[in-house]
Amino acid sequence: MQENPLEFRKNSVEALADENMQAAVGFVAFGFPLMRKMAIDIVPEFEDLREAGKAIKDHTLDHLDFYLEAFEEKVIASGGQVHWAATPEDARQAILEICQRRGAKTVTKGKSMVTEEIELNEFLEDNDLVPVETDLGEYIIQLDGQKPSHIIAPALHKTVPEVASLFKKHHAEALGSEPRPDDPESLVGEARTILRDSFVSADVGITGANFLIAETGSTVIVTNEGNGDLTQNQPPVHIVMASIEKVVPTLEDAATILRILARSATGQEMSVYTTFSTGPKRATDADGPEEFHVILLDNGRSRFLGTEFQEMLRCIKCGACMNHCPVYTKVGGYTYGSTYMGPMGSVITPNLMGIEKAWTLPMASTFCGQCASVCPMKIPLPDLLRKWRETAFEKNLPSATERYGLGLWVRYVRHPKVYQLLTKIAARFLAHWAGSRRLISWLPLASAWTDFRDMPAPQGDSFMSLYKQQQAEQKRAGVDK
Amino acid sequence: MDETQGEPSQKNNVGLFVTCLVDLFRPSVGFAALKLLEQSGCIVSVPDTQTCCGQPAYNSGDRADAIEIAKNTIAAFEDFDYVVAPSGSCAGMISHHYPRLFEDDKNWGDRARKLAGRTFELVSFLTDVRKMTSLPETITAPEGMTGKLKITYHDSCAGYREMNVHAQPRQLLSSVDNLELTEMDASTECCGFGGTFCIKYPEVSSGIVDRKLTNARATGADVLVGGDLGCLLNMGGRLAREGQDMDVRHVAELLVGDFDTPPIVKDLRSPDAGPKEGTS
Numbered sequence: 001m002q003e004n005p006l007e008f009r010k011n012s013v014e015a016l017a018d019e020n021m022q023a024a025v026g027f028v029a030f031g032f033p034l035m036r037k038m039a040i041d042i043v044p045e046f047e048d049l050r051e052a053g054k055a056i057k058d059h060t061l062d063h064l065d066f067y068l069e070a071f072e073e074k075v076i077a078s079g080g081q082v083h084w085a086a087t088p089e090d091a092r093q094a095i096l097e098i099c100q101r102r103g104a105k106t107v108t109k110g111k112s113m114v115t116e117e118i119e120l121n122e123f124l125e126d127n128d129l130v131p132v133e134t135d136l137g138e139y140i141i142q143l144d145g146q147k148p149s150h151i152i153a154p155a156l157h158k159t160v161p162e163v164a165s166l167f168k169k170h171h172a173e174a175l176g177s178e179p180r181p182d183d184p185e186s187l188v189g190e191a192r193t194i195l196r197d198s199f200v201s202a203d204v205g206i207t208g209a210n211f212l213i214a215e216t217g218s219t220v221i222v223t224n225e226g227n228g229d230l231t232q233n234q235p236p237v238h239i240v241m242a243s244i245e246k247v248v249p250t251l252e253d254a255a256t257i258l259r260i261l262a263r264s265a266t267g268q269e270m271s272v273y274t275t276f277s278t279g280p281k282r283a284t285d286a287d288g289p290e291e292f293h294v295i296l297l298d299n300g301r302s303r304f305l306g307t308e309f310q311e312m313l314r315c316i317k318c319g320a321c322m323n324h325c326p327v328y329t330k331v332g333g334y335t336y337g338s339t340y341m342g343p344m345g346s347v348i349t350p351n352l353m354g355i356e357k358a359w360t361l362p363m364a365s366t367f368c369g370q371c372a373s374v375c376p377m378k379i380p381l382p383d384l385l386r387k388w389r390e391t392a393f394e395k396n397l398p399s400a401t402e403r404y405g406l407g408l409w410v411r412y413v414r415h416p417k418v419y420q421l422l423t424k425i426a427a428r429f430l431a432h433w434a435g436s437r438r439l440i441s442w443l444p445l446a447s448a449w450t451d452f453r454d455m456p457a458p459q460g461d462s463f464m465s466l467y468k469q470q471q472a473e474q475k476r477a478g479v480d481k
Numbered sequence: 482m483d484e485t486q487g488e489p490s491q492k493n494n495v496g497l498f499v500t501c502l503v504d505l506f507r508p509s510v511g512f513a514a515l516k517l518l519e520q521s522g523c524i525v526s527v528p529d530t531q532t533c534c535g536q537p538a539y540n541s542g543d544r545a546d547a548i549e550i551a552k553n554t555i556a557a558f559e560d561f562d563y564v565v566a567p568s569g570s571c572a573g574m575i576s577h578h579y580p581r582l583f584e585d586d587k588n589w590g591d592r593a594r595k596l597a598g599r600t601f602e603l604v605s606f607l608t609d610v611r612k613m614t615s616l617p618e619t620i621t622a623p624e625g626m627t628g629k630l631k632i633t634y635h636d637s638c639a640g641y642r643e644m645n646v647h648a649q650p651r652q653l654l655s656s657v658d659n660l661e662l663t664e665m666d667a668s669t670e671c672c673g674f675g676g677t678f679c680i681k682y683p684e685v686s687s688g689i690v691d692r693k694l695t696n697a698r699a700t701g702a703d704v705l706v707g708g709d710l711g712c713l714l715n716m717g718g719r720l721a722r723e724g725q726d727m728d729v730r731h732v733a734e735l736l737v738g739d740f741d742t743p744p745i746v747k748d749l750r751s752p753d754a755g756p757k758e759g760t761s
Contacts, residue, residue: 012685029692326671330688364682366675366689367540368638389542398541402677410538410546413501414553416530423505438743439721448680452687453718456506456729456745463499463508467527 003147005337005349005358012364015331021149024157028150028322029329035267036320036374049260054378056253057245057314064305067214067247068296074217078279080292088118091297095120095206095239096127098293102237104129104203110221110228111135112208113151113317114241114297117339117352120206131206132198134227136191143170149333151340152265152319157332163187195227205231205289209242210261210316212294215250218278219294222261222271229275238277238289243297245313251276257316260376265318300351308387312347314377321371321381327364336361343371343381350388359397362388423462431460495523496561498554498600500571501533502710509742510710513733514567514603520618521611528557534566534574539582540676548582555579555592563610564600567733568709569640572602577643602640604708604732608649615656620738622660625703626750629661632735633702635693635716636669637709650708650732657735663700667693674715690719697727703748704728706735710745717746725749 001011015021040046060067072082085091099107107129109115121131121142133142137155141148143166148154155163164182167190174194180186207228211220219240221228232238248254262268281288304310322328322342333341338349338358346361362385371381392398398406412419434440434457442450449455495518503510518525535550554575558564566572576597583590607613622630632654640646647669654662673679673689680686693716697705705720705727707713717729728744 009682009684012682016684016688326673326689326692327682327685330685330692364678364685366638366671366673366678366686368671368675369642370638370671373642386540386542389540390544391542393542393544402541406538406541406543406546410543410550413532413535413550416532416553419532423501427505439718439746441722448683449718452683452722453690453715454721454746456714456717456721458506459508459742461508463504463511464527464529466508467511 001334001337003337005353005361007337008335008360008364011335011337012331015335018332020159020162021157021332021334023159024149025329025332028153028156032267032319032323033374036264036323037267039263039267039269043259043263046260046263049256050376050378053257053260053316053376054314056248056256057377060248060253061245061305061310061313064244064247064302067249068244070214070249071212071217071247071294072296074214075279075292075294076217078217078292079282080217080279080294083293083295085295085297086299088297088299091118091241091295091299092120092123094293094295095241096123096129098237098239098291099124099129099204100127102203102291104237106198106202107131107204107206108198108202108231108235109133109135109138110205110207110223110231111138111154112206112241113148113339114208114243115206116148117299118241118297120241132195132202134195134198134225134231135223136188136225136227139191139195140166143167147334147339149341150319150322151317151344157334160184160187167191199227199230199234202231202235204237204239205233205235206239206241207232209240209246209294211254211257212240212242212247212296213249213251213254213276214247216276216278218251218276220254220258220277221275222258222273223275224266224268224272226273229273232275232277233288236289237291238280238293240277240292240294241297242294243299243301245301245315257376261316261318264320264374264376303351309347309351309384311379312344312351312384314379315344315348316377317344318376320374320376324370324374326366326368326370343385344379347381347384347388350391355388355391355395355397359388359392362386362392363398420462420464424465427458427460427462427465430455430458433457493523494562495525496558496564497525497527498531498534498558498564498566498571498575499527500566500568500710502714503567506714507710507731507745509739510567510731510733513731513737513739514565516737517603517607517733518565520616521607521613523563523611526561530557534571536570536574536578537676539574539578544582551575551579551582551593552589555589555596558600559592559596562599563606564596565603565606566600567603567731568711569602569637569644569646570709570711572600573639573643575600602644602646602708604653604736605644605646605649608652613653616653616736618738619658620656620736621658622735622738623740624659625661627701629659630704631661631663631700631702632704632706633663633665633697633700634668634732635665635672635697635705635707635712637707637712638669638671640708641669646708650706653736654706654732657738660735663702665696665700665702667696670696672712672716674711676711679715686715687719690716691723694720694723702727704730704735704744706730706732708732713745717744721746 328342539547
């Protein structure tokens with residue numbers, strides 16, 4: 001599988017042949033929408049919450065600089081530090097400097113898609129640090145050298161036997177080579193045992209943030225396993241890695257959006273843990289980190305501000321869009337060849353990589369609209385994908401054959417008389433070609449269709465031609481219309 | 482060529498937007514639409530200068546050409562009380578997207594918005610505007626494999642999500658005698674057509690349509706029915722390649738009782754047991 005969006009089609013063929021992936025995305029297609037629906041049906045004001053969430057984010061984005069600076073002020077006032085990172089390289093360097101200054105060796109990590117975006121783990125390893133993923137899914141794929149295939153459930157493509165085999169290999173040093181039970185509960189128990197050591201011995205803990213709260217300088221994480229909390233309060237240093245669009249003005253605003261986040265993501269009313277962190281430990285706290293850092297990453301988000309793409313910055317990374325996407329739930333996350341996948345990934349990736357490197361992603365959509373209808377933040381995803389298609393078209397990125405075909409069609413469709421004649425001729429020709437089967441299995445230049453489907457034959461004449469004949473006959477018969 | 486154009490103050494002057502797919506592939510759907518609209522009390526015209534709504538250009542990112550094509554459509558239809566299309570996707574293009582195409586143009590923007598407000602998908606027009614609660618003529622479906630003709634209905638994406646078509650076809654279909662509608666799982670899920678998507682990513686598209694056809698077959702339906710010809714050609718075409726075990730028809734055909742016209746794709750199981758041609 002190529003980590004390259006331009007290989008989407010090739011990757012999709014591999015994904016369709018991958019039984020494990022097909023089973024996994026088949027479950028996503030069925031289970032995730034069901035769970036979401038059950039969690040939402042019990043909230044009569046769900047639509048109002050979507051509107052409210054949209055309004056909060058829109059207001060914040062219109063004044064993003066103000067709120068980020070207000071956030072920074074509060075972080076500093078509570079004893080923390082804020083680092084502004086325009087690029088992934090800036091973010092990686094800021095994190096490295098903190099780690100090196102502390103003489104750190106082991107770095108535990110709560111789940112953070114932004115750290116995947118900046119490829120942090122590889123960078124830390126290159127600099128002799130040991131990053132340990134503590135979210136169970138992230139831990140599993142880290143052992144296998146893989147990336148997440150879903151932004152919420154990073155290891156959904158893995159089977160229990162695969163996990164058992166990975167643990168057998170990688171836990172041998174710590175737990176021995178005697179056969180151990182390999183049912184899911186036992187495997188989770190193994191991971192817990194191994195990760196316990198990492199949690200308490202880590203020198204630095206890195207988490208993401210679901211929200212940055214300007215009012216208090218707090219960061220918020222939403223987790224189910226408790227790993228986020230152990231990552232951030234055990235080591236002496238807590239680093240929060242967050243992209244700039246995560247900021248909201250007040251605690252109340254965060255609470256409003258929290259009401260629809262977990263419901264949209266996993267069908268839970270709330271995740272098991274919702275943790276607010278403000279600054280390093282205070283003198284009166286029993287535990288907590290000595291140092292609290294927030295790295296604010298731009299990496300292209302500010303490019304969206306003030307454009308039609310600003311709406312994408314409302315995204316709260318719930319994953320509902322990909323859970324309901326007929327394409328994602330057919331091919332899974334690796335097909336997209338990018339950190340982010342599905343509908344939201346297809347809008348974000350061309351901004352991260354440049355449209356030249358990622359134009360295939362906005363094309364790989366049927367515009368069915370399911371994503372927009374389930375997005376808790378009311379992001380008009382198909383419209384944004386279409387905007388990217390317009391940009392790609394302006395840059396001549398669709399293939400030359402495609403542009404030529406489209407150009408030909410456009411020329412005729414703007415001239416009704418010529419169009420009517422050609423349609424009539426085509427209807428006759430194709431009906432004749434299809435013969436008595438009334439199906440076309442092969443047609444020159446149409447292999448992209450006929451390799452996979454028959455083409456039902458036209459009926460032999462066009463509607464406009466038949467209608468005109470009918471009108472003429474009626475006139476001749478003296479029937480006036 | 483009849484082109485009577487009524488005064489906008491009259492309530493029943495309808496311009497039929499045939500759609501390019503119906504024009505080329507299945508005129509019988511256009512004639513069924515004409516008949517249904519006339520039965521509901523409308524004076525129907527078919528403007529001669531119509532070609533296509535422009536969606537292929539629009540969804541390919543070719544906004545400039547989409548605008549020019551849209552202008553042609555607006556000019557052809559703007560003097561009617563209503564514009565009706567036997568397609569949720571084409572109606573949705575005019576109704577939702579034409580105003581967007583002209584957001585920077587005050588003159589065309591106004592014209593587009595006016596037209597958008599008057600543009601409807603066929604079946605929902607009959608129920609929601611013409612207030613048809615059941616069919617004016619008695620329509621009896623032919624025998625299916627097990628007595629009643631069993632059908633299942635695919636909700637096309639634009640029809641469902643842009644034009645709010647869902648209950649209406651079911652309502653009118655329920656007044657066809659000897660017809661039994663069984664809902665498939667995920668009837669509102671995409672069929673995988675997506676315009677040029679199905680030829681750019683045909684393997685993925687095939688995977689999606691196979692999922693749809695599995696759900697459709699599981700209902701035991703004799704006929705797969707829908708309101709958008711793009712979806713029907715896609716599903717029918719795949720059905721023909723992978724096990725031709727359902728008829729495929731457009732909902733308008735059923736609502737006028739046109740069971741004589743060969744279906745889009747024909748059920749190849751025992752011809753004696755299946756819907757017979759030449760009867761109604």
